[in-house]
Structures are given as structure tokens and as C-alpha cells.
Amino acid sequence: MSEVAQICSDLIRFDTTNPGSGERPAAEYVAGLLSGAGIEPVVFESAPHRTSVVARIPGDSPEALLIHGHLDVVPAEAADWRVHPFSGEVADGCVWGRGAVDMKGTLSMTLALVLGWARRGVRPGRDLVLAFLADEEATGEYGARYAVTRHRELFDGCTEAISESGGYSVDVRGARVYPVAVGERGTAWMRLTARGVAGHGSRPAVDNAVAELCHAVSRLAAHRWPVRLTPAVAALIDALEEILGERIDRDRLEAEAGRLGRAGALFAAQIRNSANPTMLQAGYKVNVVPGSAVAHVDGRFLPGLREEFLETVDRLLGPRVTREFVNLEDAPSAPMDAPFFDRLGAALVAEDPAARPVPYVMSGGTDAKSFAGIGIRGYGFAPLMLTPDLDYHGMFHGVDERVPVAGLEFGVRVLDRLLASRG
Structure with a gap:
């Protein structure tokens, strides 16, 4: 089993249901992996067992990038699942369990990346701040909100951030579209x-x-x-028109979203x-x-x-x-016309030449809201190449949540292209 799949499986086996008994065992596992790679983690609790981990990896530039994700998951009823939701079972080419998609799979990609760097002596192109947080599946009071108020200094120098809900492939009539989130409601x-x-x-x-x-x-x-067409959603629709080779009627966007299937799902709740x-x-x-x-x-x-x-x-x-x-x-947003957004798309294309990166606005919310409050521009970028049969959106908080092993390995390679020093 590849390292990223093993880490994902291990993380899923920690039952970090929110509400529940807390994130401490998973946080201790993460801190142990980082320490073993020579990275010094800061571990703190906002309340008993509500544990978060933050670490900084020095890079070629002190201007820092934040990579954040959450350790907690929503509840799962085992009787409804094909496999136990906290088994971390690997079957049919996928890692199964609650959090595989949201978002222990993403955390495993980050961890596998930096562990591989440590073995090879690779350095990031800029300082990286890694945050593994509690309580995102509630309000973030015990996680991101606590971190930015009580441990603000850990994020010094961070100008941009990447996290969940973007960078994954969506099959649109045979084209692989990768929505990169530049905001959320x-x-x-x-x-x-x-x-x-x-x-x-x-x-x-x-x-x-x-x-x-x-x-x-x-x-x-x-x-x-x-209907209110914000600039980011308008840019997404423009990009989809080019990919599909047809016009999308802006006067009938709700009907158009239904007609376009998976392409329409990218903007249906964001208009x-x-x-x-x-x-x-x-x-x-x-x-x-x-x-x-x-x-x-x-x-x-x-x-x-x-x-x-x-x-x-x-x-x-x-x-x-x-x-x-x-x-x-508030609804945070990050610029589309920025070099960093272009770099996100370029990293995807470098690993998948057929990739079509597009801007995207999330219908729900993430910890990016808390980090936006201290001036960090957040992008949804958790790169995955998915098979067309997987309903990625449907697996968020759904039954039989799973993530392809090959998709996780793809994500590690994309992150390496984005973040490793090329000097």
C-alpha cells in the first residue's frame, strides 16, 4: 500500500466524530509523523480533547503559504454502510470510511508529501505552515477560530492558503474539469x-x-x-461554455444547471x-x-x-x-487574476495535460472564513483525479464515502509540483 493510502486509512480509523470524544488521538498521530520527519509541531487544545496541530517548514522565501485541514468528521451510521465507516478499509482501489473525502484524504496527501520531502532532503519554495484543526464540522470555535485568536503568531507571514473543496476532477462530457475554489458563500x-x-x-x-x-x-x-451572478461564478460559466462549446443561457440559469448535469452542479447552488x-x-x-x-x-x-x-x-x-x-x-473571496491562482492551475496541468482548471465558488463553508479574518486569502485546492463514476459531491457527509488510492497519489504529485523548491 502506498504511504498516502496508509496514512489516510490510519486517520480514518480514529473516530473523530463531531460532536464526540474529540480529535486528540488523531492529532497525536499527526504530531508523531511530523516529529519523526524532523518537523517540530505545536500541539494545543482549546478544550479537553479538542486538539489541533500546527507546524512550520522553512522554505526559500519567508512569505508563507498555509495548508489547513480539519481532523473532525460528521457522524456516520454504520448500518447504512457497505463497510464500517471507521475501518479505513482499502478495497476496489479506494480507501473507505468517514472522512475519506471530507477531509482526511487531503490531510494524508499533505503528510505524505512532507514525509517524502524529509527523506529526500527537499525544501519548499516558501515557508509552509501546516494546520490540522479541530471542530470545522461545527463552528470552528474549538479549532480555526481558537487558533487565529489565541495562536495568531503561528500564521505570521501567511498570505495565501489552500484547503478542501477544490482541485478535484469532474467529468464534463469527456472533459476533465478541475474547479479551483476562489470563494464560498x-x-x-x-x-x-x-x-x-x-x-x-x-x-x-x-x-x-x-x-x-x-x-x-x-x-x-x-x-x-x-439570481445574483457574482464575478467568480460568471467566470466559471464562461469557462464551461468554452469547454462545452455551447452557450449557457444566463437568463435561465436554474434550468440550465439541471440540463448540464455535473457541469451545472458546479454553479447550481452558487447563483x-x-x-x-x-x-x-x-x-x-x-x-x-x-x-x-x-x-x-x-x-x-x-x-x-x-x-x-x-x-x-x-x-x-x-x-x-x-x-x-x-x-x-462573512463570505470570503480570493482573486482569480492572481499569479498564485495561475500556479494552482499549472500544477494540475503538469500532472494531467487534459486538465481544464476553472474558478469555482463553494456553496458551503470551511475554515477559510476564519483565516480570511486575519488577511489570508484562501483557495479550495485539494487535488484529486477521480474516475467519472464517482459522485464526489454526493460523498460529502454521505454514505460509503471513499477516495481512490490513485487519486491520492495524483494529489501528492500535484502538491509537489506546486510547493517544492525548484531552485
């Missing part, structure tokens, strides 16, 4: 509360909080958010804001009208559209429902 997780008058369920309600909340949530769920109700809490007995009712909403907004999003939410909720933020983070 902002996050607005909200708790909505309606208050009314408690009373007996058999009597006419004076002021029913449950009904008031349901009406507001229904208005929010039914709202058709307008508008969204607000999805996800939780409802009210009442304690069928014959009692409660005095309050609560809902939770997962809101996402495009870069530059935070105020428009919040104004719309308030209008739809009306004056009787209050909102508070469970988590609010």
Missing part, C-alpha cells in the same frame, strides 16, 4: 423565536406562538431568492442566497398552547450580499418573530 445560522400567550389547547388561542412561527418559516422556505429551515422546537403537551416556539435556519449568502440577505430575511419573518445568530461568518 457566507454563513448565517439563525435561531428564530416567536412568543405568544400560553393557554389551554381547547380554547380559542389569544396569541399562538407555534402558528406565528410556522407562518414565518413557511414564508422563508417558499421565498424564491433572485443565489438560500435559507433552509432545519429544526423546530415547541410545546410540551398536546393540550397546552406554549408561550414560545423556536426554529433554526441554515442561511447562506453570496459574497457581497450579506446585507441584502438579512434585510430579506427580516421582511419575510415579520415583526412578531425575532432572530439571533448561532453562527455568522
Whole structure:
């Protein structure tokens, strides 16, 4: 088994489910690998067992690049999987298990790269800061947020960063498209509360909080958010038109996304804001009208559209429902017209001459939001060459998550071309 596949398998076998017992065993494993390669890690905890690891590798230039990833994973129900989600089994050319895609596979590529460098005496072209973080699958409070506030000095000199959700291949009518993320939608997780008058369920309600909340949530769920074409998504659509050799109708982007299949999936969720109700809490007995009712909403907004999003939410909720933020983070973006973006694409093409790199905006969120807050421009770049039959997007938080061994090995080679000193 190749080193990158072995590391990926090892990492998956650590159950770092969030919420759960924490990331400490996986963090200690990572710190041990780095120490064994002569790299001195800094290990810290934001709370018991919520452990992160950061290390710096000196390069030819003190201007630093951050490579960050998270050690935690979302829950997995073993009965739903073909193999146990924490087995790290290698079968059918893939490493299986929770985190194979999101994102222990990416961490294994970074670790295999620097371990190989240590054996060969290779030096990076610029300082590299490696961050293996806790708590990305929640709010990052115990991971990236803690790191940038309590250990800000570890990231001195970092101007750009690379991490998950970009750089993987997507089969688009026989062409291998590699979306490289230059931004992501902002996050607005909200708790909505309606208050009314408690009373007996058999009597006419004076002021029913449950009904008031349901009406507001229904208005929010039914709202058709307008299409807003940001520069990065417009550039992606331009690139897809060139690759496909056909026009994509910008006046019918939702329909076009459905028509174009995997190509359309690259922009379907990135052309508008969204607000999805996800939780409802009210009442304690069928014959009692409660005095309050609560809902939770997962809101996402495009870069530059935070105020428009919040104004719309308030209008739809009306004056009787209050909102508070469970988590609010702005939508970060990084420049497309930058030499570093070009270098990312060039590294892909050097290993796959058929690669077609394109800019991309993530629909969800990553720890890049925290690092953007201290001025680090983040790109989604976790290079993988995938077989056309693998539904990469569907495996994020899905069942039977797995990553091809050959894809991981490809990623190590791409990262080497991008990061190793050529002087």
C-alpha cells in the first residue's frame, strides 16, 4: 500500500466524530509523523480533547503559504454502510470510511508529501505552515477560530492558503474539469423565536406562538431568492461554455444547471442566497398552547450580499418573530487574476495535460472564513483525479464515502509540483 493510502486509512480509523470524544488521538498521530520527519509541531487544545496541530517548514522565501485541514468528521451510521465507516478499509482501489473525502484524504496527501520531502532532503519554495484543526464540522470555535485568536503568531507571514473543496476532477462530457475554489458563500445560522400567550389547547388561542412561527418559516422556505451572478461564478460559466462549446443561457440559469448535469452542479447552488429551515422546537403537551416556539435556519449568502440577505430575511419573518445568530461568518473571496491562482492551475496541468482548471465558488463553508479574518486569502485546492463514476459531491457527509488510492497519489504529485523548491 502506498504511504498516502496508509496514512489516510490510519486517520480514518480514529473516530473523530463531531460532536464526540474529540480529535486528540488523531492529532497525536499527526504530531508523531511530523516529529519523526524532523518537523517540530505545536500541539494545543482549546478544550479537553479538542486538539489541533500546527507546524512550520522553512522554505526559500519567508512569505508563507498555509495548508489547513480539519481532523473532525460528521457522524456516520454504520448500518447504512457497505463497510464500517471507521475501518479505513482499502478495497476496489479506494480507501473507505468517514472522512475519506471530507477531509482526511487531503490531510494524508499533505503528510505524505512532507514525509517524502524529509527523506529526500527537499525544501519548499516558501515557508509552509501546516494546520490540522479541530471542530470545522461545527463552528470552528474549538479549532480555526481558537487558533487565529489565541495562536495568531503561528500564521505570521501567511498570505495565501489552500484547503478542501477544490482541485478535484469532474467529468464534463469527456472533459476533465478541475474547479479551483476562489470563494464560498457566507454563513448565517439563525435561531428564530416567536412568543405568544400560553393557554389551554381547547380554547380559542389569544396569541399562538407555534402558528406565528410556522407562518414565518413557511414564508422563508417558499421565498424564491433572485439570481445574483457574482464575478467568480460568471467566470466559471464562461469557462464551461468554452469547454462545452455551447452557450449557457444566463437568463435561465436554474434550468440550465439541471440540463448540464455535473457541469451545472458546479454553479447550481452558487447563483443565489438560500435559507433552509432545519429544526423546530415547541410545546410540551398536546393540550397546552406554549408561550414560545423556536426554529433554526441554515442561511447562506453570496459574497457581497450579506446585507441584502438579512434585510430579506427580516421582511419575510415579520415583526412578531425575532432572530439571533448561532453562527455568522462573512463570505470570503480570493482573486482569480492572481499569479498564485495561475500556479494552482499549472500544477494540475503538469500532472494531467487534459486538465481544464476553472474558478469555482463553494456553496458551503470551511475554515477559510476564519483565516480570511486575519488577511489570508484562501483557495479550495485539494487535488484529486477521480474516475467519472464517482459522485464526489454526493460523498460529502454521505454514505460509503471513499477516495481512490490513485487519486491520492495524483494529489501528492500535484502538491509537489506546486510547493517544492525548484531552485
